[in-house]
Every structure is written in C-alpha cells, then in structure tokens.
Amino acid sequence: MTSKKRFDSVWDALEDTPGEAANMKARASLMIAIAERIKAEGLTQAEAAKRLGVTQPRVSDLMRGKIDLFSLDMLVNMLAQAGLRVDISVHEGAAA
Template sequence: MTDSQRFNSVWDALGDTPEQTENLKLRAELMTQIREYVESLNVTQKEAATRLGLTQPRLNDLLRGRLDRFSLDMLVNVLARAGKHVNVTVVDDVA
C-alpha cells in the first residue's frame, strides 16, 4: 500500500507540472464561459455549434468538459465567434 498524495486543488492533482496545471485551469474557465453562452442561446446543440463555427460533436465534447481536446487558442477563437473578449490578468503566486 502506498501513501496517499495530498494536493491543494484538483488542478494540482491533474497537472504533471505547474505549467500544465495553469493551462488546465485556464481551459476549464474558458470552457465554462462557452457553456454558459450556449445555454443562454436556448437553441439546439447543432444550431449553437453552427454559430460558433464548430461541428455538433465537437461542441458536445466542449460541453462535456473534455479539456484534453481543446487548446487555449481554440477556446479563445470560439469565444471570439460568440462575441466575447478574453481578458488576461497575470498575478504573482501566493504561497
């Protein structure tokens, strides 16, 4: 039996490196914004996908939170198609 590892957050557990952890957090936040936008449209997934320049299966992957299938660039582009602007704020680590 091995000792359990403890993590500060689920992102720390998922990421192999601090860089990967930050990337996962950012992609998850952008995906959440896209999901909220799609839900606000009150249209079918197919219609929402068309508006966002995606296929319906690709949008479904996004709505299901499949982080590994989307880059930051792709998510920023989808948000731009939704008429959204992504603002980046860089802060020092609090440790």
C-alpha cells in the first residue's frame, strides 16, 4: 500500500520549496482580485488596460491566468491602479 501525501494547496504540491509555493499563492490571489474587479465593473480589456497602466495583451494574460508572466511587484501596482489595497499578514508556518 502506498501512502498519499496531502498538501494544503496545489502550489504546495507543484513548487519545489515552501517559498516558491507562497509566492505563487500570493500572485494567484492578487490576480484573482484584479480579474474580479475588472469583471465587476464590466470593463473591456482595453478599458482595464488603460486604467491599470498596462497593455491590452497584458490584461488578456491576466484574465487567462498566465501567472508566470506576472511578478508580485507588478500585481501590487496593478491593484493600486484598480483602486484596491493589499494588506499583508504573516503567520507561523509548518516546519519545512
């Protein structure tokens, strides 16, 4: 019988280190928040691009979940342009 390892998130299963998994989780959360704002306001990709200070193809990449194309820094800047704010909290983690 083989034992199955359980993960807290898909990123924990996919990434090599806890740090890489945390980075991906953060980027995914920020991308979702931006995409939800775009949808909630009914913006076209061109309108969203203008508001976010990026090109329409960048908005397309964001809406299609191309997470590898966005840094945390870029996403924080886009959130601010969208009128959103990022709050960071730090918690005890499991030992690596």
